[in-house]
Amino acid sequence: MTTKAQLDRIVEGLVGKELVDNWWNSPNKHWNDKTPLEVFESGLEGKMDVRSYLIFHAYCSGGG
Secondary structure, eight states: OOOHHHHHHHHHHHHOGGGHHHHHHSOBGGGTTBOHHHHHTTOHHHHHHHHHHHHHHHHHHTOO
């Protein structure tokens, strides 16, 4: 299972180290203004959704 700490490395590659916590705690339109942390903590499906979202954006942006 992917942990939040593992995903933090992808988030850091996308937004920078100083904005990792901000990303996790900011409303995101992808999840109808829920925060990524709320989605991640909602269960296995939420964890998989956040992981997929980050991998997609890391791949498309060349980050991560």
